[in-house]
Amino acid sequence: MNNQRTRLIRRGVFTALTLSQILLSASAFAQGAMPGMTMPITPATKAAASKQDTGMAGMKRDSAAPRIRSLKERIDPATLPLLPSDLPKWMDGRGNYEVFYKRGAYNFGIYRIPTLAYDFNATGVGHSMAYEDIVRGNTTDLETATFDRINRVLLSPPKLAPTEKSIAPTFARRFGLLEQVFDWTHTLHFQTIDVLANPDMTNAQKDAEIERLYRNYRTSVPFAITPLPMNMGYLYNQPYSKRMRDNYPKVNGLFWGYHWLQTAVYDMLYGKTHAEQVKAYEQLGKRYHEVELYKTDRPFMPMNAETSPRFAKRFPELANIFDNLHMLHDMANDILVSPDLSDKQKDEQVKAAIWMVMDAAHKNERPGDFSTGETTLHDHRFMDGMPGMGIMPGGTKELMYMPEADMGWMSMEQCHHCSMPLPEEAMTWHMSTSTSQGVTMQARCALCVRDYTLETPGSAILQIPTENPERSVVLITDEKGEYWTRPENEKNIVFIEAEASHAGCSEWSQAFSSRAAFDAWVASNPDYKGAKPYSLKEWWAKQGKKPDTYYKPKGPVENPYASEANRKPGPATGDDNSVPAGGNK
Amino acid sequence: MTRLTRSLFVAGGFLSLLLTALPALAIDHDNIDAGRPLRFDDAESIAFRERAVEFGLAAYSPFRRGGIGVGFAAEYLYGFKVNSYYSVDFDPSVGARSGSGDKRFDAGNIGLGLFHNFNRETLTRPAFSARVDAYLPTGRGSRGTQFRLRGIMSRTFNQYSRFHINVDANVQTSARDGERSFLPTVTLGFTRPLGYPTYFNRTGLAEVGVRASQETGRGAIFYGGVGVRQQVTVRSVLDLGMQSDFAATNSGAARDNVRLIVGYSTQF
Numbered sequence: 001m002n003n004q005r006t007r008l009i010r011r012g013v014f015t016a017l018t019l020s021q022i023l024l025s026a027s028a029f030a031q032g033a034m035p036g037m038t039m040p041i042t043p044a045t046k047a048a049a050s051k052q053d054t055g056m057a058g059m060k061r062d063s064a065a066p067r068i069r070s071l072k073e074r075i076d077p078a079t080l081p082l083l084p085s086d087l088p089k090w091m092d093g094r095g096n097y098e099v100f101y102k103r104g105a106y107n108f109g110i111y112r113i114p115t116l117a118y119d120f121n122a123t124g125v126g127h128s129m130a131y132e133d134i135v136r137g138n139t140t141d142l143e144t145a146t147f148d149r150i151n152r153v154l155l156s157p158p159k160l161a162p163t164e165k166s167i168a169p170t171f172a173r174r175f176g177l178l179e180q181v182f183d184w185t186h187t188l189h190f191q192t193i194d195v196l197a198n199p200d201m202t203n204a205q206k207d208a209e210i211e212r213l214y215r216n217y218r219t220s221v222p223f224a225i226t227p228l229p230m231n232m233g234y235l236y237n238q239p240y241s242k243r244m245r246d247n248y249p250k251v252n253g254l255f256w257g258y259h260w261l262q263t264a265v266y267d268m269l270y271g272k273t274h275a276e277q278v279k280a281y282e283q284l285g286k287r288y289h290e291v292e293l294y295k296t297d298r299p300f301m302p303m304n305a306e307t308s309p310r311f312a313k314r315f316p317e318l319a320n321i322f323d324n325l326h327m328l329h330d331m332a333n334d335i336l337v338s339p340d341l342s343d344k345q346k347d348e349q350v351k352a353a354i355w356m357v358m359d360a361a362h363k364n365e366r367p368g369d370f371s372t373g374e375t376t377l378h379d380h381r382f383m384d385g386m387p388g389m390g391i392m393p394g395g396t397k398e399l400m401y402m403p404e405a406d407m408g409w410m411s412m413e414q415c416h417h418c419s420m421p422l423p424e425e426a427m428t429w430h431m432s433t434s435t436s437q438g439v440t441m442q443a444r445c446a447l448c449v450r451d452y453t454l455e456t457p458g459s460a461i462l463q464i465p466t467e468n469p470e471r472s473v474v475l476i477t478d479e480k481g482e483y484w485t486r487p488e489n490e491k492n493i494v495f496i497e498a499e500a501s502h503a504g505c506s507e508w509s510q511a512f513s514s515r516a517a518f519d520a521w522v523a524s525n526p527d528y529k530g531a532k533p534y535s536l537k538e539w540w541a542k543q544g545k546k547p548d549t550y551y552k553p554k555g556p557v558e559n560p561y562a563s564e565a566n567r568k569p570g571p572a573t574g575d576d577n578s579v580p581a582g583g584n585k
Numbered sequence: 586m587t588r589l590t591r592s593l594f595v596a597g598g599f600l601s602l603l604l605t606a607l608p609a610l611a612i613d614h615d616n617i618d619a620g621r622p623l624r625f626d627d628a629e630s631i632a633f634r635e636r637a638v639e640f641g642l643a644a645y646s647p648f649r650r651g652g653i654g655v656g657f658a659a660e661y662l663y664g665f666k667v668n669s670y671y672s673v674d675f676d677p678s679v680g681a682r683s684g685s686g687d688k689r690f691d692a693g694n695i696g697l698g699l700f701h702n703f704n705r706e707t708l709t710r711p712a713f714s715a716r717v718d719a720y721l722p723t724g725r726g727s728r729g730t731q732f733r734l735r736g737i738m739s740r741t742f743n744q745y746s747r748f749h750i751n752v753d754a755n756v757q758t759s760a761r762d763g764e765r766s767f768l769p770t771v772t773l774g775f776t777r778p779l780g781y782p783t784y785f786n787r788t789g790l791a792e793v794g795v796r797a798s799q800e801t802g803r804g805a806i807f808y809g810g811v812g813v814r815q816q817v818t819v820r821s822v823l824d825l826g827m828q829s830d831f832a833a834t835n836s837g838a839a840r841d842n843v844r845l846i847v848g849y850s851t852q853f
Contacts, residue, residue: 094704095668100635103853108819125785136744149782160816162785166615166778169741173708 069242074340079239081352088360090222091351097180097223101187102216104209106201109194112274114159116197116265116281119288120190122157123258126150127182127329128167130251134336135171142337143250150254154293178332178350181223185325188217189262192318196269203271203470207314214318224359225324227317229367229382229390234375235327235356236300236393240341240349242564244333249296255333257293259326260302260438264288266311267433267440271463276474279484280461283476284435287459292438299403299561301326305389305412306402307435309442310463312388313428316367319388324357331356385413385422394560399553401560405437405456409555415444417452418502418547429469430506436460447497447509447544454481454543466493466513467521473511473536483540494518495539498531502547509544614816615788617749617776620658622812622826622846623792625751625774628712628739630702631852635664641824641848645682645841648830652681652688658848660696672698675723683830684799684839687725694720694727711740722759729759745781749774753796763800770796779813786816790826804834812846824848 090097101107110117133139133146165172165179172179195201195209218224236242244252261284268280304319305312312319331353335346355361356377367387369380375391383389384398389412392400399409413422422442423430432449434441436456443449446464453460462475462483473493475483494515498508508528512518518533534542617627621639631637641658660674676693698718706712713736720731736752753770760766772794779787790812795805812826825847830840 096629096702096705097667098630098632098635099667100632100664100852111819129782153782156783158785160786160819163613163615166613166745166788167781167785169745170708173706173741176705176707 069240069246069334071243071247071337071339075239075338077345080345080349081238081356083348083352083355087351087355088222091177091355093177096176097221099184099220101191102213104191104195106194106198106209107191109197110190112197112199113278113281115285117161118157118159119154119261119285120193121159121161122154123261124164124186125153125158125162125167126254126258128162128164128171129153130255130333131171131336132168134333135168135174139248139337139339142248147250147254150251154254154289174347175332175350177223178328178354180221181225181328181354182325184217184221184223185225185321188213188318189322189325192315193265193269196266197274197277199274210315210318214315217321218359222360223354225321225328225357226359226362227320228324228362228365228369228380229316229320229387230324230327230357231375231377231379231381231391232300232303232323232327233391233393233395234377234379235331237375238331238334238353240334240338241331242334244330244337245299248337250294252333253296253298254293255329256298256301257288257295259329260292260307261288262326263302263304263322264307264435264438264440266304267308267435267463268461270308270311270314271429271472272474273486275486276476279476280474283459283461287438299564300393301330302404302438303389303392305383305386306404306439309386309412309440310429310431310433312386313431316382316386316388320390323388323390328353328357383412385411385424394555394557396556399555401555402439403559403561404439407439408559409553411553412442414553415448415502415505416441417443417448417550418445418505419550419553420444420502420505420547423506430465432462432464434460434462444502445505445509446495446511446539447499447505447542448502448547450540450542451544453477464511466511467517468513471513475540485536490536493536495534495536496522496528496531497534497539497542497544498528499544502549505547614786614814614822615776615778617774617788617790617814618660618662618850619751620660620846621814621822621848621850622824623774623790623810623828624794624808625749625772625792626700626714626716626735626737627747627749627774627776628702628706628714628737630668630700630714631662631664631670633664633667635662635670635852637662637850637852639848639850641846643844643846645844647681647683648840648842650681650683650686654678654680654682654688656693668702670700672696672700672718674698683841689725691725692723694722694724694731696720706739706741711738713738728761729757731758732756746775746777749776751794765797765799765801768797768799770794788814790814792828798833798835798838798840800837800839802835803838806830806834806838806840807832808840810844820853821849821851824850 110120129150130146133142138146164183191213192210195206264284268284269277272280304322332350335341335349335353341349362378365378365380367380367382369378379391381391381397383400391397394401399411401408402410410416414420415422422444432443432446434443434449434453436453436458441452443452449462449464453462459479460477462477464473466473473489475485477483492514494512496508496510496518500508512521515533522528522531616629617625618639619626620641639660643656645654647654656676656678658674658676660672662670662672664670674696677691678693679690680688696718698716700714700716702712702714704710704713716735716737718733722728722730734754738750739747741747751772751774755768755770757764757766772792774790774792776788776790779789791810793809795807798804798806808828808830810826810828812824814822814824817823828844829842833840
């Protein structure tokens with residue numbers, strides 16, 4: 001009785017939520033603004049916001065974004081962020097401050113998937129080679145000789161991790177603190193991946209160890225990056241922003257390709273067996289090498305929640321740290337390629353950029369903090385349903401614009417197939433995902449993830465929960481819709497698919513780890529008495545109706561990036577921006 | 586089987602055991618510690634909380650003495666605070682050795698060291714470090730404690746090349762008759778990554794230096810060496826080196842014609 005009542009209440013709440021969101025979106029679109037969206041900036045509101053903003057004393061802000069950040073347009077020095085006068089001493093520390101990684105049997109577990117480890121090693125070389133050339137003033141060759149040199153390494157990646165500062169000694173000597181910030185956060189990157197790649201730990205043990213790694217990261221050095229969701233629109237709207245993107249698209253594309261891999265890898269590993277991880281990387285690695293590395297038309301860096309929403313929901317602080325780290329890379333790139341900034345200005349701006357994302361700069365601030373009504377450094381709103389994601393450029397609290405795979409406006413708290421709310425909080429794990437076309441979409445039920453995948457061209461990695469949090473169904477599908485799965489799944493996995501309104505799809509479409517688990521669930525849910533158990537093969541052959549609850553969210557504008565020529569006619573070298581798969585080779 | 590051959594066999598077996606028994610545990614190929622394989626240190630410390638062990642095996646032929654000597658070296662390092670580490674080392678040897686006609690097994694002196702890095706290298710400032718070692722008289726016939734104070738400077742030039750200047754002041758508290766109690770040494774080291782931009786796991790090393798002869802009145806000894814450090818696993822480095830005390834101001838000075846060194850370092 002209680003179960004039935006709960007189900008009825010849940011359905012009612014879901015339906016009400018959906019309807020209210022449809023109305024909300026429609027009304028907001030009509031008004032040209034979404035709830036929580038950034039208000040249009042006028043000089044008056046900007047001045048008021050500057051007064052209200054309490055952190056980063058003395059830092060100036062610039063909210064106006066030119067269409068293309070040409071290197072010929074000179075930056076007005078008065079618009080550059082100013083360094084606070086009371087920076088902590090460690091910001092000017094002279095020592096190396098190297099701290100050893102947390103010990104654990106899982107360390108270097110990434111080498112259990114050798115191709116993944118080698119590709120990660122190559123990203124380190126790629127970062128370092130670009131930085132070294134940029135810092136040494138070799139920017140005229142960045143899109144040609146440097147790109148080719150990096151690309152050779154990406155195609156034949158080193159088997160052992162290189163020491164980045166030995167590849168970029170000039171960069172490391174000039175920007176020692178930045179190098180240490182990168183290094184320490186990369187260590188967190190690697191160790192979390194090592195844990196996830198370890199086949200000897202349960203999912204619960206992995207989660208617990210990742211929490212410990214996170215604590216170790218924050219407490220061992222003073223220069224930890226903040227785990228708060230940062231307003232990406234603010235950080236990517238500094239006077240120097242987008243100069244790398246708009247003038248060196250090929251090398252910038254490589255950076256964003258590395259960051260795509262470094263974020264996509266989390267959901268690829270999370271909750272999977274070793275065999276599934278290896279198989280999944282065959283597909284993800286192919287995508288990385290053939291597409292993601294050579295994209296030059298991204299308007300913005302890949303975000304952790306776009307590529308690994310499961311991980312970003314489970315570990316929002318880590319997702320934020322990695323996004324903030326990647327944004328710091330972008331800010332540093334933009335500063336360093338700016339020919340109109342003097343060496344002194346570059347040194348100061350790099351330091352200011354570091355400080356903007358430091359944990360210490362956001363003391364006592366919390367996720368969700370947001371008071372001024374304008375995008376600021378201390379705007380820590382996050383996407384509804386995704387605490388591991390700060391507000392994106394042009395986005396709102398409810399919606400973000402995802403140019404990848406032509407997704408357009410999306411809500412991170414709704415199923416991307418049926419628009420119904422996704423499981424929340426303790427039940428977050430009970431969400432299905434489909435990784436295809438370079439992004440990972442969230443789905444509420446097994447049917448949604450299957451049909452979404454089959455409607456999307458290309459290969460995919462599906463992860464569907466069962467009643468057992470330790471056991472997901474993982475399917476790796478190819479372009480023809482054929483799938484690979486662990487052999488025991490064919491034998492054991494059973495699905496229910498008693499299609500009705502999608503208001504209740506998380507009940508009537510589910511996977512179970514065994515026939516016994518299916519029977520037990522049906523027994524405790526008499527509404528489904530007599531429901532047919534489908535084998536994996538039978539279930540995969542089915543196709544549902546178009547969800548009755550689906551609607552396409554509409555944002556405040558058609559495309560917030562429309563006014564930005566992120567695909568510039570030609571880079572500084574005069575080359576065509578488009579890069580064939582495999583680079584110039 | 587002679588005693589020397591047996592000792593060689595045992596030492597080689599011990600090293601092989603260490604190489605195989607320890608899981609991949611390194612220190613970066615470009616982080617240079619004295620003895621691995623040449624005499625000089627770079628100015629960088631190991632990381633805070635890092636533990637490392639370094640092993641070495643050397644074969645040497647003393648000048649004008651005939652025969653071959655074999656030395657084993659092991660050192661444990663721990664980063665007890667940021668930019669600092671302490672170390673414990675010992676270096677037993679057997680066979681022919683310079684400065685002594687004794688070929689018996691010698692357990693060697695136990696060394697205790699303290700290293701501190703004062704600053705990282707910047708575009709305008711070299712990295713500076715200091716290291717103090719005390720060698721306890723645990724070896725055959727040793728007496729008194731020997732101290733060594735080493736100042737280290739590392740500086741990058743020509744983008745990837747680095748030189749390292751080590752200046753040592755060795756003090757023997759109970760020098761025998763005919764032995765110096767103060768031995769100054771200066772070493773100029775050079776390192777450069779090998780294989781860029783294709784390979785990233787190998788560093789080449791070279792050194793030249795001069796030290797005072799241990800015996801009074803025997804002048805100075807000039808030495809040099811070349812070596813390579815190769816990352817062999819994610820946490821271990823293999824090193825190979827060759828050294829020679831190639832000249833001396835006094836032909837009677839005790840020295841080695843050639844030393845061949847192989848070593849292995851791991852971190853954990």
